[in-house]
Amino acid sequence: MRPAPLSEADHGDDDDLPVRFAKGDETALRELYDRYSGAVLHLAAATVGPAEAEDIVQATFVAAWQSRPSFDPDRGSLLGWLMTIARRRAVDHVRSRTRADRATDEARKATSEVADEAADHVVARIVIADELANLPLEQQRVLQLAFFDDLTHEQIVAATGLPLGTVKSHLRRGMARLRTRWEVDGAPFGP
Amino acid sequence: MPHLDPDQLVLMALEGDPADDPTAHLTACQECSREVDALRRVAGIARSTVGLRELPPAPDRVWNRIADEAFAPPEPSPGRRATAASRRRPAATAWGRWRIAVAAAIAAVCAMTLTLVFTRGPQPPRVVATAVLAVNNPAAAGGTGRAELLESRQLRITLQGLPAATGYYEVWLYDGHQRMIGLGDAGSGRQTVVVTIPAAADIGEFPIVDISAQRLGQQEHGQSMLQGRFGR
Numbered sequence: 001m002r003p004a005p006l007s008e009a010d011h012g013d014d015d016d017l018p019v020r021f022a023k024g025d026e027t028a029l030r031e032l033y034d035r036y037s038g039a040v041l042h043l044a045a046a047t048v049g050p051a052e053a054e055d056i057v058q059a060t061f062v063a064a065w066q067s068r069p070s071f072d073p074d075r076g077s078l079l080g081w082l083m084t085i086a087r088r089r090a091v092d093h094v095r096s097r098t099r100a101d102r103a104t105d106e107a108r109k110a111t112s113e114v115a116d117e118a119a120d121h122v123v124a125r126i127v128i129a130d131e132l133a134n135l136p137l138e139q140q141r142v143l144q145l146a147f148f149d150d151l152t153h154e155q156i157v158a159a160t161g162l163p164l165g166t167v168k169s170h171l172r173r174g175m176a177r178l179r180t181r182w183e184v185d186g187a188p189f190g191p
Numbered sequence: 192m193p194h195l196d197p198d199q200l201v202l203m204a205l206e207g208d209p210a211d212d213p214t215a216h217l218t219a220c221q222e223c224s225r226e227v228d229a230l231r232r233v234a235g236i237a238r239s240t241v242g243l244r245e246l247p248p249a250p251d252r253v254w255n256r257i258a259d260e261a262f263a264p265p266e267p268s269p270g271r272r273a274t275a276a277s278r279r280r281p282a283a284t285a286w287g288r289w290r291i292a293v294a295a296a297i298a299a300v301c302a303m304t305l306t307l308v309f310t311r312g313p314q315p316p317r318v319v320a321t322a323v324l325a326v327n328n329p330a331a332a333g334g335t336g337r338a339e340l341l342e343s344r345q346l347r348i349t350l351q352g353l354p355a356a357t358g359y360y361e362v363w364l365y366d367g368h369q370r371m372i373g374l375g376d377a378g379s380g381r382q383t384v385v386v387t388i389p390a391a392a393d394i395g396e397f398p399i400v401d402i403s404a405q406r407l408g409q410q411e412h413g414q415s416m417l418q419g420r421f422g423r
Contacts, residue, residue, distance in 0.1 A: 026262060033254055038246030041253075042335070046323055049337035050351035057249045058256050065261040094321070107320040110422040118323035118419075128233070129240035147238045152206050168198045175201050179233045186236075 018073040029065050036079055037061070039126045040086045047090035047119045048097075056093060060086040079130055080185030087119045124186040131181035135174055138162075142170040143178075195223050204230030242332025316341040322400055322419035330354070330404070331416035334380070338362075338400040338419055344388045346374065350402065353380030353416060358406040360416065362386050364397035371412050377402055380416075398422050 017035070021028040037057055044056035063085050064071075071081050094115035098108040132140060145151045145159060156167050195203070195216055202208060203217065204227050217224045324336030334353035338346055348362050360377035362384070374386040380402075388394065398421045405413040 029257075029261060030254070033257065034248055037249035037253065039243075041249040042243070042246055042333075045335045045351060046325065049321075049323075049349055050335065051349065054249065054253050057253050058260070061257045062260045065257075098321075101318045103317075103319055106422075111321045114322055114420065118325060121325065124236045125240050125243055128236050129243040132237060132240065133244060143237070146205050147234065148241060152208075153202060168202075171205065172197050172201045175204070175230055175233060178237055179229065182233055182236065 018071070018078045021078065022068055022071050022073060024068060029061065032064070032078065032082070033061060036082055039079065039130075040082060043083065043086050043119060043122045043126065044090050046122045047087075047115050048093050052093065056086060056090050059089050063089070076184050077127075077130075077181075080127055083123045083126060083185065087123055091115050091119055124182060127185040128178050128182055131178050132174075135177060139170040139174045142167055143174040146171060194220065200226050201230060203227045205234055239326070241329050242326075246333075316343045316345070318342075318347075320421050322421045324348075324350070324400060324402060324417035324419040327401075327415045327418040330414065334417055336402060336417050336419070338421075340394060340421060341385075344390070345385050346388060346400065347383060347385045348377055348400070348402070349383045350377060350380050350417070353402075356380050356404060358404065358409070358413075361403050361405045361413070363401040363403060363412060364388070364392060364394070365399040365401045365418075366397045367399055370397070371401070372397060373412070394421060 040057050040060050041053055044053035095112050098111045145156045153167050157164050318339045319342050320340040322338045336350040338348050356379050360380045362374040362377045364372045372392055377384050400419050401415050402417040403413045403415050
């Protein structure tokens with residue numbers, strides 16, 4: 001099994017997958033699977049648990065294929081749209097499982113809320129990781145040093161040799177892009 | 192009073208350095224302080240994405256089931272759309288079908304085995320509540336789990352994707368402040384275990400399930416890897 005990055009840097013504006021998918025190209029579904037099934041599986045496992053996660057992945061991609069006319073490339077990313085479908089399937093699954101368990105109302109509500117929260121959290125992480133991977137390389141590197149190596153902007157200047165003004169502007173622009181993407185694709189959706 | 196400039200807002204959010212806010216503007220200005228909070232949340236989520244960059248795709252068996260369902264020949268009755276769709280069926284599907292047949296045979300054998308196991312065993316206990324266990328430590332990146340509260344006052348813990356334990360993993364109940372109750376071994380982090388909750392412990396008081404990495408012989412709580420909460 002080939003590990004695929006969640007998103008590759010070349011998924012830029014010239015990426016034709018969204019258009020081919022919307023047109024019903026069957027090879028586009030396979031590409032979508034190669035690119036994003038890991039993210040969907042991760043979301044499903046965090047929400048319904050590992051044992052039933054693959055069923056959610058299957059249901060998500062089949063539903064995505066069947067409802068492809070409703071995908072509008074201008075309104076958001078393919079990953080964000082896929083996450084919306086997967087999130088709804090996973091949370092519904094948890095709810096129906098709780099009903100089948102004949103749990104008390106209180107336990108059922110609690111379970112459903114835990115699933116909602118877990119799913120929101122995972123979706124936010126997945127879309128932000130994707131956006132981070134899509135940033136211009138130098139900007140991406142600066143943000144990674146801030147996030148993962150916990151460097152201050154001055155330490156980033158020392159580590160990269162970039163001018164202070166450039167580091168600050170990378171941080172500002174990169175953060176703005178992550179935030180916009182989070183607001184478009186990662187914000188919680190209705191029930 | 193002039194607002195903080197965008198660079199200062201970002202630095203406050205990332206580094207929280209009061210030197211970037213010499214006039215203590217943030218304490219007085221709701222607008223800037225909301226802005227910093229939003230940026231902080233984004234940075235917090237971004238910091239927790241370690242391990243998400245290289246998620247391997249789901250297994251091929253899942254793809255086979257998707258292809259079979261998504262590209263299945265439509266029911267013969269509804270007219271035009273059906274005809275158009277069946278004309279487009281790819282030639283490779285015969286190979287796909289063969290693989291699906293093998294997968295189906297394997298699944299059938301597994302199902303029979305499971306049926307045998309379940310029909311012979313006692314009825315499984317009822318699940319009263321479920322908590323999703325999420326990563327609480329970068330060392331656990333990619334790990335997930337689920338804690339199910341059974342009516343038998345037991346916890347069923349299912350873990351997946353944790354790194355192989357150097358010692359072992361342990362299940363704890365945590366009150367969110369200072370008290371923890373060790374419930375027992377969670378194995379190597381890749382299996383399902385059932386542990387018993389002491390009769391004196393109230394799950395309402397200890398709503399948090401914690402999975403820790405323990406060194407052999409370590410008595411106290413080790414390194415927290417996953418956490419989840421009941422009833423929220």
